[in-house]
Amino acid sequence: MAYNQVTPEIIAQLEKIAPGRVITGTDINPDYGRDEMPIYGTRMPDVAIDVLTTEEVSEIMKLCYANNIPVTTRGAGTGLVGGAVPMMGGVVICTSKMNQILSWNDEHFGVVIQPGVILQDLQQAALKRGLMYPPDPGNKLSTVGGNVSTNAGGMRAIKYGTTKTYVRGMTVVLPDGRILKIGENVEKTSMGYNIVQLITGSEGTLGVITELVLKLIKAPKIAISVLAPFEELNTALQAVPKVFQSSFRPTALEFFERDILIMSEEYIGKAVWPRDIKGTPIQAYLLMIFDGETMDELDPILEKLTDFMLEQGAMDVMIADTPTKIKDIWDARGVFLDVIFESARLYDENDVVVPINRIAEFVKFFWDEAKQYDFGVNYLGHAGDGNLHIFAVSNDMDEEEFKVQVAKWMTSMYQKAKELKGELTGEHGVGGGKVEYFQEYVGDIAYELHRQIKLAFDPKNILNPGKVCFSYEELGLAPANV
Ligand SMILES: Cc1cc2nc3c(=O)[nH]c(=O)nc-3n(C[C@H](O)[C@H](O)[C@H](O)COP(=O)(O)OP(=O)(O)OC[C@H]3O[C@@H](n4cnc5c(N)ncnc54)[C@H](O)[C@@H]3O)c2cc1C
Numbered sequence: 001m002a003y004n005q006v007t008p009e010i011i012a013q014l015e016k017i018a019p020g021r022v023i024t025g026t027d028i029n030p031d032y033g034r035d036e037m038p039i040y041g042t043r044m045p046d047v048a049i050d051v052l053t054t055e056e057v058s059e060i061m062k063l064c065y066a067n068n069i070p071v072t073t074r075g076a077g078t079g080l081v082g083g084a085v086p087m088m089g090g091v092v093i094c095t096s097k098m099n100q101i102l103s104w105n106d107e108h109f110g111v112v113i114q115p116g117v118i119l120q121d122l123q124q125a126a127l128k129r130g131l132m133y134p135p136d137p138g139n140k141l142s143t144v145g146g147n148v149s150t151n152a153g154g155m156r157a158i159k160y161g162t163t164k165t166y167v168r169g170m171t172v173v174l175p176d177g178r179i180l181k182i183g184e185n186v187e188k189t190s191m192g193y194n195i196v197q198l199i200t201g202s203e204g205t206l207g208v209i210t211e212l213v214l215k216l217i218k219a220p221k222i223a224i225s226v227l228a229p230f231e232e233l234n235t236a237l238q239a240v241p242k243v244f245q246s247s248f249r250p251t252a253l254e255f256f257e258r259d260i261l262i263m264s265e266e267y268i269g270k271a272v273w274p275r276d277i278k279g280t281p282i283q284a285y286l287l288m289i290f291d292g293e294t295m296d297e298l299d300p301i302l303e304k305l306t307d308f309m310l311e312q313g314a315m316d317v318m319i320a321d322t323p324t325k326i327k328d329i330w331d332a333r334g335v336f337l338d339v340i341f342e343s344a345r346l347y348d349e350n351d352v353v354v355p356i357n358r359i360a361e362f363v364k365f366f367w368d369e370a371k372q373y374d375f376g377v378n379y380l381g382h383a384g385d386g387n388l389h390i391f392a393v394s395n396d397m398d399e400e401e402f403k404v405q406v407a408k409w410m411t412s413m414y415q416k417a418k419e420l421k422g423e424l425t426g427e428h429g430v431g432g433g434k435v436e437y438f439q440e441y442v443g444d445i446a447y448e449l450h451r452q453i454k455l456a457f458d459p460k461n462i463l464n465p466g467k468v469c470f471s472y473e474e475l476g477l478a479p480a481n482v
Contacts, residue, residue, distance in 0.1 A: 062177030075146030081431025115145025151201030153427030253384030387426030
């Protein structure tokens with residue numbers, strides 16, 4: 001695949017399409033050359049464009065398509081698989097200025113937005129109307145367009161589903177510049193192939209999303225957090241499937257071990273979580289949220305849950321029912337990833353998902369495997385859906401050696417997760433960082449279908465090349481700083 005350079009003539013044409021918003025050379029924000037997982041490679045684009053309208057995006061794509069210039073779409077760049085990094089150079093289309101909520105349909109629980117709307121802005125605006133946009137990935141400053149493109153998950157997925165559950169329609173600019181408007185604000189559809197859901201989670205490889213029609217729900221009035229400490233991790237994890245078997249419907253069910261909590265509390269400078277109960281150290285925690293309309297509805301559930309958790313071996317059950325207590329508890333949980341990013345010079349992550357009754361086996365496996373390597377391990381998990389975020393971290397290893405060792409560890413984990421009937425990624429996506437594992441995971445037939453779908457949308461492979469199902473190497477390209 002031969003891509004062309006962005007010439008001064010092309011820049012002049014881009015400037016006509018998006019006057020004053022075409023940025024080149026050292027004026028480009030350095031963040032545009034990376035996301036939050038730089039270990040998968042960094043590279044600056046030749047041109048960055050802050051787009052404002054669907055029509056502009058269409059004109060840019062027509063020009064780039066005609067000239068074989070790679071284009072990568074960027075939301076907020078909070079991705080963790082190198083998805084928004086323009087490893088082949090070319091043009092970055094940045095959606096952050098397309099950040100308008102365009103219309104609400106409160107009666108039919110819908111909202112139409114531009115893709116650059118920040119997640120927390122949408123969540124807060126919906127709440128003011130008594131509505132909720134349930135997807136809740138940890139990074140509230142990510143864009144909703146990025147969330148849709150990665151089918152972002154988050155803690156509320158166990159009760160409300162992931163982002164895809166809330167995508168009803170979209171406007172997408174195809175790689176050749178055609179504008180596709182598909183899907184309406186209706187509850188169901190059985191109309192042909194589900195292109196809306198195909199583009200959802202396609203990580204910017206099939207089109208540039210320029211408008212979204214999203215579903216909302218009525219916001220629950222109350223959310224209570226419940227913390228259950230355990231003397232050992234296995235007991236905590238064994239309780240997880242039983243929570244669901246016993247008909248509890250938590251909104252979130254997280255687990256983590258003592259070490260990451262201590263790191264987080266040191267980071268925020270506040271220790272609010274118990275570390276011992278009557279002199280016995282706590283090794284693991286389950287943290288849950290239950291939501292509903294009234295305390296009369298939730299009280300009996302919480303009472304039953306308390307008895308149930310104690311029967312399962314919890315050392316105690318603590319209920320946070322005031323805004324201050326809830327904030328204190330979640331502040332420490334909310335910074336887990338920031339702590340890891342800021343405490344380690346080198347880090348890599350996987351976000352496999354395994355069946356919830358196999359989490360304990362998987363955790364033991366990766367700890368045992370890690371013993372043979374020089375890096376450290378930090379991790380946390382969405383216990384309720386089996387999605388783990390497992391980090392290799394180091395401050396003193398040589399980067400190349402770190403990559404070699406981590407690749408071996410990751411490979412063993414991916415093999416194990418597959419054996420346990422899990423999946424390669426629960427919510428972060430394949431991006432550029434996990435392409436090498438993807439084929440083996442999905443199998444040859446599904447891999448080939450992915451490539452045919454990609455080429456049906458993008459026969460010249462100019463949109464986000466080297467991501468998901470085409471690797472950089474196989475495209476015959478030598479990215480600068482991989
Ligand atoms: C601290 C932290 C916590 C996180 N917690 C979670 C979590 O709980 N759950 C979770 O799922 N993720 C989480 N993430 C990962 C990240 O926030 C999500 O992947 C998020 O959805 C990315 O959104 P973004 O706007 O930053 O997208 P970017 O990183 O800018 O882009 C991500 C991908 O989407 C594509 N894209 C972006 N916008 C468009 C568009 N308009 N059209 C087409 N393609 C587009 C890009 O090309 C790229 O492939 C976390 C990240 C961090 C740093």
